[in-house]
Amino acid sequence: MSSVHKGAFDSVRDWSHRLAPPWISQVLGRHKRLTLATLFLLALLLPLRADSYQVHILGYIGLFAMMGVGLNVVVGFAGLLDLGYVAFFAIGAYTYALLASPQFGLHIPFWFVIPVAVAIAALAGVLLGIPVLRMRGDYLAIVTLGFGEIIRLVLNNLDPVTRGPQGLSSIDRPSIPLISFTLDTPIHFYYLILIACVLSMFIAGRLENSRVGRAWVAMREDEDAAAAMGVDLIKYKLLAFAIGASFAGFGGVIFAARQGSIFPADFTLMVSINVLALVIIGGMGSIPGVVVGAIILVGLPEVLRDIQQFRMLVFGALLVAMMIFRPEGFISAARQRSEVQRIRELGSVKTTS
Amino acid sequence: MGLLEVEDIHVSYGNVRALKGISLAVNEGEIATLIGGNGAGKTTTLKTISGLLRPAQGLVRLGGERIDQVPPHKIVRMGISHCPEGRKVFHRMTVLENLEIGAFGRKNGATTREDIARVFDLFARLKDRQAQLAGTLSGGEQQMLAIGRALMAQPKVLLLDEPSMGLAPLMVETIFAIIRDINAQGTTILLVEQNALMALSVAHRGFVLQTGEIVLHDTADKLQTNETVRKAYLGEE
Numbered sequence: 001m002s003s004v005h006k007g008a009f010d011s012v013r014d015w016s017h018r019l020a021p022p023w024i025s026q027v028l029g030r031h032k033r034l035t036l037a038t039l040f041l042l043a044l045l046l047p048l049r050a051d052s053y054q055v056h057i058l059g060y061i062g063l064f065a066m067m068g069v070g071l072n073v074v075v076g077f078a079g080l081l082d083l084g085y086v087a088f089f090a091i092g093a094y095t096y097a098l099l100a101s102p103q104f105g106l107h108i109p110f111w112f113v114i115p116v117a118v119a120i121a122a123l124a125g126v127l128l129g130i131p132v133l134r135m136r137g138d139y140l141a142i143v144t145l146g147f148g149e150i151i152r153l154v155l156n157n158l159d160p161v162t163r164g165p166q167g168l169s170s171i172d173r174p175s176i177p178l179i180s181f182t183l184d185t186p187i188h189f190y191y192l193i194l195i196a197c198v199l200s201m202f203i204a205g206r207l208e209n210s211r212v213g214r215a216w217v218a219m220r221e222d223e224d225a226a227a228a229m230g231v232d233l234i235k236y237k238l239l240a241f242a243i244g245a246s247f248a249g250f251g252g253v254i255f256a257a258r259q260g261s262i263f264p265a266d267f268t269l270m271v272s273i274n275v276l277a278l279v280i281i282g283g284m285g286s287i288p289g290v291v292v293g294a295i296i297l298v299g300l301p302e303v304l305r306d307i308q309q310f311r312m313l314v315f316g317a318l319l320v321a322m323m324i325f326r327p328e329g330f331i332s333a334a335r336q337r338s339e340v341q342r343i344r345e346l347g348s349v350k351t352t353s
Numbered sequence: 354m355g356l357l358e359v360e361d362i363h364v365s366y367g368n369v370r371a372l373k374g375i376s377l378a379v380n381e382g383e384i385a386t387l388i389g390g391n392g393a394g395k396t397t398t399l400k401t402i403s404g405l406l407r408p409a410q411g412l413v414r415l416g417g418e419r420i421d422q423v424p425p426h427k428i429v430r431m432g433i434s435h436c437p438e439g440r441k442v443f444h445r446m447t448v449l450e451n452l453e454i455g456a457f458g459r460k461n462g463a464t465t466r467e468d469i470a471r472v473f474d475l476f477a478r479l480k481d482r483q484a485q486l487a488g489t490l491s492g493g494e495q496q497m498l499a500i501g502r503a504l505m506a507q508p509k510v511l512l513l514d515e516p517s518m519g520l521a522p523l524m525v526e527t528i529f530a531i532i533r534d535i536n537a538q539g540t541t542i543l544l545v546e547q548n549a550l551m552a553l554s555v556a557h558r559g560f561v562l563q564t565g566e567i568v569l570h571d572t573a574d575k576l577q578t579n580e581t582v583r584k585a586y587l588g589e590e
Contacts, residue, residue, distance in 0.1 A: 211457075214450075214453070214454055214457065215454075215457065217443070217445075217446065218443055218446075218454050218457070221443040221444065221445060221446065222441050222443065224405060224437060224441065225437055225441040225442075225443065226454075227404075227405060227425045227426065228403055228405065228425060228429070228434075228435040228436075228437055228503075229429065229454050229455055229457050229458065229502070229506070230425075230426045230429035230430060230457045230458020230459070230506060231426060231454075231457055231458075232424065232426040233426075234424075
């Protein structure tokens with residue numbers, strides 16, 4: 001292939017590889033613990049040097065990273081293109097808002113609502129999953145897109161419960177019972193989101209290298225072959241939808257608590273598209289990639305506030321450029337690297353002859 | 354009574370009737386082959402046995418137990434492993450990962466390493482390429498991997514769909530020699546082939562499938578000398 005003449009894009013592609021590329025993945029792979037610890041420390045200290053508005057944006061990046069990690073399970077690991085992902089974020093947010101606001105006079109503590117909301121979101125994931133079990137690719141994308149819109153429209157029109165477009169307000173701030181400490185500044189929420197993010201990434205990372213992760217990859221590669229290998233397609237598809245949804249549900253609860261008031265307009269198709277875009281830009285299937293994607297897609301528009309009206313143009317251009325120059329994303333999935341390492345650890349498998 | 358029995362199965366794709374009531378039995382320890390031209394229903398038969406397709410009528414038994422309504426992942430666990438047409442190895446997984454996923458349906462992961470070693474004994478070339486992505490293997494190596502992956506499930510019956518497809522004659526020889534070895538080690542095999550001559554040379558018994566019906570079945574030796582078979586499938590006048 002290399003003997004084929006170089007196209008106009010090739011030199012730029014080479015250059016882009018030198019700029020970002022394989023070395024980042026390699027460093028991440030070789031000094032994984034150290035890199036992660038450094039990044040975590042950085043994330044821990046970052047808000048101390050930032051003003052309140054910047055911390056708010058950092059929290060926003062964290063929420064999107066969390067959703068990205070969840071969607072990455074569905075799209076990146078299991079290969080199921082889900083365009084209605086915001087629905088689960090909305091379900092999480094509304095669950096908390098309804099259970100902890102003056103709307104019904106309920107004030108259930110934040111920490112109790114989390115498992116409830118996560119379970120409801122996961123259940124919604126299964127309910128979406130069942131009718132789309134036999135669908136792939138474009139068809140799956142269209143149905144999930146419809147699902148996202150249905151949830152938003154229900155929230156917008158179910159006035160007696162959700163107060164429609166007026167949204168729900170005066171949502172309770174989370175408090176830590178024993179020390180009677182209430183989370184109410186951006187910095188408090190930033191640390192809450194950071195913990196949730198780390199937890200999500202840890203779970204997703206463990207899943208990726210588990211038996212379940214293997215089944216997902218096989219399913220993504222070829223459904224028939226996976227089934228012939230003994231992978232229960234129904235079970236693993238529904239599991240992917242449920243787990244992906246639960247991450248978004250968790251994020252939704254924090255979002256509602258942080259905003260204090262939520263509206264159906266917070267949960268548009270654009271959010272789903274943004275999350276999908278950050279997964280693709282970061283590197284499909286790669287968890288560190290999701291973080292990079294979230295920083296670029298959520299952080300960059302804030303930095304570029306002055307040219308706000310060109311935001312979509314920049315998004316579009318960025319996506320197109322990524323597809324051309326780095327189709328595997330900024331940080332490509334770690335599977336292959338870890339595999340080579342594992343073989344080295346295993347030693348060569350001894351043959352008996 | 355055979356280890357694997359197919360009784361009067363009918364399978365349709367929409368309005369197209371692919372199998373019009375076929376019956377066959379594979380005895381324990383043998384290589385049985387199902388030969389026939391394009392569109393005869395060979396792959397459909399295998400897919401029905403492994404549960405990827407459901408028969409509209411008829412039944413499939415393994416060791417006397419009905420499996421025609423059992424989902425495919427459970428059939429694998431019961432002892433039927435399907436090596437699909439066109440190999441279908443997982444391209445973006447390494448050779449080793451492909452083999453590991455082959456053992457997915459099994460509960461006893463402890464013996465996986467021994468089985469990998471066994472596959473590497475059969476296919477020495479795979480051992481050298483264990484860290485390589487399966488998509489970068491040659492066609493013959495992919496076929497070896499597909500067979501090895503199917504063996505990882507420790508099947509009682511191995512279903513092989515067109516292992517000679519698209520391979521160089523020398524590679525076909527190699528693959529068929531290995532199929533014979535696998536059988537000699539105790540695995541019962543149902544082999545589907547267009548290359549009838551090759552298939553009958555390794556098989557004990559053969560079934561001839563024509564547009565969804567079994568038109569002939571006999572020992573492989575007799576089929577090899579059968580005039581109809583020779584004319585239709587072995588290219589003799």
